[in-house]
Amino acid sequence: MTQGSGGTILQKADQLASFSAMENGLTRAYLTPEHKQAHQQLADWMTEAGLEVWQDSVGNQWGRKLASNPTQPTLVIGSHSDTVVNAGKYDGNLGILLGLEALRQLQDIELPYHVDLVAFADEEGVRFNTTLIGSSSVAGCFQPAWLDIKDDNNVAMGEAMLDFGLSPELAGQDARSPEEVKAYLEVHIEQGPVLEDANQAVGVVTGIAGAKRFQIAVKGMAGHAGTVPHELRLDALCGVAEMISAIEAYGLKYNVVATVGKCEVKPSAVNVIPGEVNFSLDIRSAVQQDLEQACTELFSQLEAIAHRRELQLSHELTYQAQAVPCDSKLQQQWAEVVEIQTGTPASFLASGAGHDAMVMANITDIGILFVRCEKGISHNPREQVNEHDVGVALECLVEMIKRVSSQDTVSST
Ligand SMILES: [Zn+2]
Missing domain, CATH: 3.40.630.10 (Zn peptidases)
Structure with missing residues (x-):
């Protein structure tokens, strides 16, 4: 049967x-x-x-x-x-x-x-x-x-x-x-x-693991890909690349999984320095306390990256579920x-x-x-x-x- x-x-x-x-x-x-x-x-x-x-x-x-x-x-x-x-x-x-x-x-x-x-x-x-x-x-x-x-x-x-x-x-x-x-x-x-x-x-x-999702915006300055030298750029996408690497490193080290699954680049043109990037962050852990700590520590890392690169960072919590x-x-x-x-x-x-x-x-x-x-x-x-x-x-x-x-x-x- x-x-x-x-x-x-x-x-x-x-x-x-x-x-x-x-x-x-x-x-x-x-x-x-x-x-x-x-x-x-x-x-x-x-x-x-x-x-x-x-x-x-x-x-x-x-x-x-x-x-x-x-x-x-x-x-x-x-x-x-x-x-x-x-x-x-x-x-x-x-x-x-x-x-x-x-x-x-x-x-x-x-x-x-x-x-x-x-x-x-x-x-x-x-x-x-x-x-x-x-x-x-x-x-x-x-x-x-x-x-x-x-x-x-x-x-x-x-x-x-x-x-x-x-x-x-x-x-x-x-x-x-x-x-x-x-x-x-x-x-x-x-x-x-x-x-x-x-x-x-x-x-x-x-x-069930708790989860938090954020929508994160990073603003720099769009500019001509040929005329603005690197040291004078505020490239939002380069900043976000560094942030994503930091997020992955955190997930590998601690009791959370952290994922950037969506990333939108503006103006998204081949010859324009990215002026703004919006991306998603999904963090989960079966231990609620680890999840809370990860969010605090990760955002302080992202803030530090943004600050060093003179980018503006803002984030919005779009979803959360307790463990x-x-x-x-x-x-x-x-x-x-x-x-x-x-x-x-x-x-x-x-x-x-x-x-x-x-x-x-x-x-x-x-x-x-x-x-x-x-x-x-x-x-x-x-x-x-x-x-x-x-x-x-x-x-x-x-x-x-x-x-x-x-x-x-x-x-x-
Ligand atoms: Zn299902």
Whole structure:
């Protein structure tokens, strides 16, 4: 049964990947026709699995396995259906499909609570440059100001919601309260090489690294590439090159990962000294204190570089998420089901990537299981999982859904 179900899930992942803005690859952003099509497909599959389906105020797709006599709050299982540009098929989507198959298998089993499966419509933040919109709405963290954020085509999120058939004034109004939710479970590909290195199909997540993102502007003076000698230049890009090297050196030395992924040069002409550079900085650590310290120390280094080169430096914090621990009782339960399914003690690991679970932690206890992915590759069309591992993850999730019911209350950490 395990192997067959794993295969079914992989087939469905292929089908979902066809709802894409790209001809020969997968890109699915928030509030796009592809989002609508993928969620319609998920709704159809949810209905087939006996779930009651609905779309919420920000376009998340839900399916509920109804309990005839719920005596406990609702258990929520989910992940995200949106993708990065030219993505793999499993990041986010695998967790939704595992939840779907698990609830299909549990269709005839009576549980003391409803189980809700959710496909969050935005986690990656590709379109509006703000991440985790879907889970933020559910967890009561949706900011109405987000409705004014514009995409690259100058379409505001509120407008995009209207075009999609949603009412922007209702966005986030249907948030869940902590009393209504028993726990949140998420299964996700690891997106790193740790499980492959440990030769484990799945692993129990201890917590999610905190992250901060900054938009940094460095201003110098544009000038003629032929007439201004080097000692008289205020070359913003040369300053930024030095800053990026300092950022990399810091990440190599300390307990953080620091990445400059976006860099815009102005005026960006072959014969003009760069007068201004805007770049992004993403810093993460599983230890909140290390993250805070890294930000302070790095910015003082960047300031020193700017000062020495007579450049103006300014920065804006565009996103931050605290390091979030997973509930210890749920970790222990995942470990028990993993050991039963694999016959070996479970591996524990921290998540360096952000997940919907970290937002859901605002309203409930979270438990995450990682699935091995080939060479740890993700955010890439080469992202790959194997059928055996998906089967193991499925069995673990089915057992976990049943096991959560065997406890009266989930402990808080
Ligand atoms: Zn993801």
